[in-house]
Amino acid sequence: MKARVTVMPKAGVLDPEGKAIGRALAGLGFQGVDEVRAGKVFELDLAETDPAKARAVAEEMARKLLANTVIESFRVEVG
Amino acid sequence: MKARVTVMPKAGVLDPEGKAIGRALAGLGFQGVDEVRAGKVFELDLAETDPAKARAVAEEMARKLLANTVIESFRVEVG
């Protein structure tokens, strides 16, 4: 079973990368980009076959390691 | 309109970060993790309101800047 953990900077936490990308996009002539947030995504191949259990495991992984909840929030999708 | 661009290392391309995370998860006692791939995600706030156009713009941004198509592949979601 596949799980995907998406980790984004929390609102209020500086996102220098997102900002720099916003500027670079404008520099390339892309208009109408209001905001860019840059985050990370982890695709996990789990042996677990039960979706609910897989989600629980992935959430624990995110809390323990994949995200730093001082600065980041995360979201888990399975399937 | 929001667009999300997910950028992952191409299949077959070494993903040292994913490899190290996989090891660390095993070290933390998580079993049954077959593979981890680490990628990036960009959440864009676009002024564009037409979904098809927003997707086209986000795809162009990915090709031009957000992804390095020599070694990475990308996926765009809008809405």
Place this chain on the structure above:
Amino acid sequence: MTDAPSPLPSDRAAQLAAEFGLKPDEYERVLAILGRAPSLTELGIFSVMWSEHCSYKSSRVWLRELPTKAPWVIQGPGENAGVIAIGEGLAAVFKMESHNHPSFIEPYQGAATGVGGILRDVFTMGARPVANLNALRFGDPKLPLTRRILDGVVRGIGGYGNCVGVPTVGGEVNFHPAYNGNPLVNAMTVGIARADRIFYARATGVGNPVVYVGSKTGRDGIHGATMASAEFSADSEEKRPTVQIGDPFSEKLLIEACMELMETDAIVAIQDMGAAGLTSSSVEMAGKGGMGIELDLDAVPQRESGMTAYEMMLSESQERMLMILKPGREAEAERIFRKWELDFAVIGRLTDSGRIVIRHQGRVEADIPLAPLESEAPLYRRPTAETPKPPVLDAASVPDPVGIPAALERLVACPDLCSRRWIWDQYDSMVGGQTAKRPGAADAAVVRIEDHARALALTTDCTPRYCAADPEEGGKQAVAEAWRNITAVGATPLAITDNMNFGNPEKPEIMGQFAAAVRGMAAACAALDFPVVSGNVSLYNETEGRAILPTPAIGGVGVLERVTQAVGLALPPGCELVLVGETRGWLGQSLWLREIAGREEGAPPPVDLAAERRNGEFVRARILAGAVRACHDCSDGGLLVAVAEMAMASGAGAVLEAPPAGLPPHAFWFGEDQGRYVLAVAEAAPLLAAARAAGVPAARLGRSTAEGALVLPDGRSISVASLRAAHEATLPALMEGG
């Protein structure tokens, strides 16, 4: 088990041989050696071993002309890196290598894996890497593509070097449109070993285990020609990139694990898996020892499923090594590599058959006699056409359009002379705690040897515009400048590594450049007792038929008995300035001519090797006698640029004296005559007297002051702060200015 490889159908084999880059007569030789058509794996092995990259088929006949011996040379060219004795039972191990093409395709990973590869060449010989340098050439800085490549290359070098914890202490950068489609990324690593504990790649001992360590093998970097032919990648869901990805973290672990194993006596031979990975490492190790080798590819640690023998033998996955161990030492070695969380596998044995035999999934995939694979390798003496000697430019015939102050301000800010701070600020130059002269501080970087007073002086040099105008003088000058930069910190130059970057060798004019550059280098190496102990050749640096400037990059290594003897270039106030060496006002091929007069012409400045040696030995002796407070050689931009660089480094100023009559001022101040140094000393008189006694041309040039201005003989004054602002602004404006 079938014990003979299955040959390809003969027409198919011939067609593939051509696709893999084997010439028809080369392929005939393959058939003669095997006595049958090759299997796919065999054809792959021949094609990579006989490629320009591995066989040096176009360059070997010329490289033989280079001096490679001196009493302090422990190992010259032919091993993974060169080795020299540096005193106190220590050895310096070093080499330079190019990653030009990969850095154009993917600048970050190309440069990063270039650093990783050269590090392995050095620690595979038992040396702990203590310094990295890099010699870089980029296209026109006004092009966005140039900036993108520069940005990626610098990030890649930093990303890899910073992570492995080896300080990047120096290098050089040039810009020229000839590199627009073909940047040069040459990386150099220097390591320190005990002179009696060098590890070589010569495999011996029938039955000894062949051991694979490091990262797993994937389908990275298998050459483009093959990947394009879809038949060999049945599962090709998407076109696989041939780009290799570096993993500096694994490299760091590999360094530590190898160092730990090398403390034991378990290793017979060791070699990194560089270009053509498993093929070249196994063929070369067995070949050097006159042995045979058998590999069982089922045992190779694999990152991807379904890899074929062909793919495994040609993979260029990074961070891997091959070793021959003494019998029975496998467990001990395995424990060390497991501790460092690296793969470890016994994948074969040495034999006395003189053949390489490769087994995979119950089949013999290759069975090749090793001796002819090496001895029958192609060797070409390709036709050469000499570069016509350009006429000497008469300085008096070139008017000065802008005056001295304006020219200086423009020169110190031009891309080839501006501060490289933006680059070196991204490289950790201090890790290790031994860097006494970091980038920008001296003509050569100075790195002390841990637990010793002794230090190495390191530099990379080449002036491609000289080489293009006159490859022989240019080759000579590159070696001389490296020698001079080491001398200018007070160190004794010992040996060099080189990286020969040229265009297509099948063109006589390119091969002519190559041959002439080697001739010039050889003359300089001989005259300066500065032998070549390792090197690398990169040919076919062309895009759309346009070649790069001939670029024989030189990496020089010297030694100081005590690190405290080293002098830098920062000018202290209250000194007298002395110019050592003869000034004739040589403007041909100078930066002044190009940047101020807008002309790229004339013969480059000639190098008088006897004067070079005499002047340098004089300067070094004065430095070691403790008589010199600062020293800088005159190179790009000439004398006034050298003085300005010394002043900008400290903020001090100088009052300068009138040039000798007979020379136009711009030729005196900006001519690029060779073999010259600017010295800051407490008192000029004793130095001038000593110079006279030694037959060394020297003249008082002025004095340094605490006021931050350069005052010209005619009384005009140039602010050092504004020079520095212009000098520092160029790269940041280019790279961050948007």
Place this chain on the structure above:
Amino acid sequence: MKAAIIVFPGTNRERDMALALHRATGRRPLMLWHAEAALPRGLDLAVLAGGFSYGDYLRCGAMAAHSPIMRAVREFAARGGHVLGVCNGFQILCEAGMLPGALLRNASLRFLSMDCHMRVERSDTAFTRRFPPGAVFRATMAHGDGNYFADTATLDRLEGEGLVALRYVTPAGEATPEANRNGAARNIAGIYSENLRVMGLMPHPENQVDPEIDGTDGLPLFQSLADSLVAA
């Protein structure tokens, strides 16, 4: 003083740190591999040195923070032991929750290798007593992720309780934006734990301990520790 440097896979300034400790104390520190579960008896100081533990993959220090030895380090600190974390070591201490806040990418998004100046905010701790009050000293910085972040309440608490150890300043001692190259909140270069026994900082004072190499600006930090932690 009995000191130990903890070595994680990817640590690379452990030798620099050992040289600095040796110079200040006359004793070579122990090197401890991260897989050890316990610290040696009678230890006075545990040091987390700089480098790229686990390649800086995921987040700097995140994986090292979960190493077996970090439990022992946490217990050691809880018992009142002294812990110094430099650069990657600082990042590990934050990831392990032993110091508040986090270290984000440098504002410039580039690795910064250059000298910086720091002001010693209090010179009455075990780490700083050799510095005169308000001292400014020079050190090398070499990091990609040194941009200190904490929420406003945490920053206010750190300031209020005197837990800001070092700030980036000009050579004249002013905490200006130009002196703050990585963009750290309130120019913070280093902080203490509540009991002042755990210190984390981004720059590398261990690279300025030798007059033959690059001066001795950083030496007082190690001498302070040597003075403070004289033990049997």
